[in-house]
Amino acid sequence: MPEPFTQLTSRTFVLTADNIDTDQIIPARFLTTTSRAGLGAHAFYDWRYDHAGAAITGAPLNSVDTATHRVLVAGANFGCGSSREHAPWALLDFGFRVVISSSFADIFHSNALKNGLLPVSVDLRTHGQLLAGPGMRVSIDLERAELRIEDAAPVRFPIEAFARRCLLEGVDTMDWLLARMPAIHAFERGAAS
Amino acid sequence: MPQSLEPRTMFDKVWDDHVVLAESADAPAILYVDLHLVHEVTSPQAFAELAARGRKAARPDRTFATIDHSTPTLPPDASGARPFVTEAAAAQVETLRRNCAEHGIRLADWDSADRGVVHVMAPELGLTHPGAMVVCGDSHTATHGAFGALAFGIGTSEVAHVLATQCLLQRKPKRLRVTIDGALRDGVAAKDLTLAVIAALGFGGGSGYVIEYAGEAVRALDMEQRMTLCNMSVEAGARAGMVAPDEKTIAFLRGRSYVPAADVFEAAAARWLGYATDPGAMFDHEVRIDASVVAPMATYGTTPDAAAPIGAPTPAPQSEVARKALEYMGFAAGEATTAHAVDVVFVGSCTNGRISDLRDAAAVLRGRKVKSGVRMLVAPGSEAVKRQAEAEGLDRVFVDAGAEWRLPGCSMCIAMNGDMVAPGQLAVSTSNRNFEGRQGKGARTILASPATAAASAVAGVLTDPRAFTREREHA
């Protein structure tokens, strides 16, 4: 079950590219793991390490301090590509808690929410402002579904009601589904008849 | 199927049939899953979650597993040991075997005649039915929509949900109809059409939608071609792609292992045909495409929508991302990509690893040689495809031409089993993703059809296969 999320104030780390796909977030060759843990070491691996496996000097991802920079701002259509949940696992383990973009790929968006990595969709103007100013201080208030950039007035962001409740109250989706087994069994009996 | 007066789309009908609890403002719908496909990469953490909760798979009879992603495509050594790329890869396959045994889930294991890439194997076994709800921890689950099933990829948390409850929490996507009029020209493949559709929709153009492919050109496609089309729906950002079941669908399924028994098959078939979209049903968005103008296509960038007819000048990049993609590929705007020496050719994957794909590639290669310096690898999509290809002598055609004939698996499509393209090498691949590093770190991928891949292997540069097929007709 993901850690509950209520609010967060942190600095942004910016990756401007659009269409950052799941093969960039966690290359396929690291998917042979059978665990959820430890994937941060391989997050954006090919952006951080050269062909010989040495850390690329000057790669911003190698110097970011995710204790102070817990919010990733990325270009449009973030997380496109595969259904691998390893992508949000890797981002969380790397130290990010929020990703802000103008749009997210469908399955990534759903996977992120299930793991307590908050995807925040913003309008193009806000997006442009965040992309242009790495290191901005942002506050995310999930209860109010508001994003505040520096000391500006907060802007609302869309968030699906159920996912929001699960994150705020720490509702476990598996428990929620299991509690509805009687309805599921009734459906099965109906379908069989 | 509940009767309703409102005309409904095929997607609506399949959705409605699987609603356990309807969605509300507060909660998504609970949907019942008819078929859950499982593979080694996205399932271990889901089984671990079940174990942590002391639960067993709710419906092992509705679950089917295969090993395909991490599996070597080279045969075992003299001692019987498989050449896994790492111990982790071997352990992942072993974990799935253990999990399947523990939960009573059928597994197409090494010794099974059924084993194959999940989206090749399930349709050929007749596991995928029209009107069914099919999920798998894999985005190319969209493939199964070719049968008029609602099929999409899910994450590992959802794999755990389905294992434990046979259900899924979902908000209903919107409906998009892509109508493809006209007829494909000779020598133009389903893959070419697919790349043209994605180029028209754009990389995220299908986002939030389930696509129904309709129109004369879609009706004319056979089932394997429809699978190629639906497979890449996710490359336009769509959750799923669907084609209405028709007589071709029924003919394909008749007699397969997991379809309803012969005495009830015709009744099931009649019901399946009823899933087609009602006249007058509304879509949220409509797109029309003319099949008759589609030429053999190839990608030039690092997203699948960056595709153009082979030999056409590469369009000038319209964004920083597009400029970087061209730079990564080593291509220049305004130039055709047909001048660059190709290093690797891959034929296979759930997009183009079926028997008709191998026939297309072999038809070009027969009596010809892979150009020296080019490495060509052919990985059949399943054991059944491999057997059929060998019965037809296609394996000999590939080997005689100088290509490597491998065991079934995902292989170079995802490059996690050791089959990969080296840094900087240029590959022509029949798979579905040309992302940076998808086929290996630094690998440059051109997506194309099996015939194009084979023609490019012979010529050593990206080549329109019609040059070869015409030459043969006139010989």
Ligand code: SF4
């Ligand atoms: S062949 Fe490629 S796309 Fe298809 S399931 Fe395997 S890795 Fe995924």
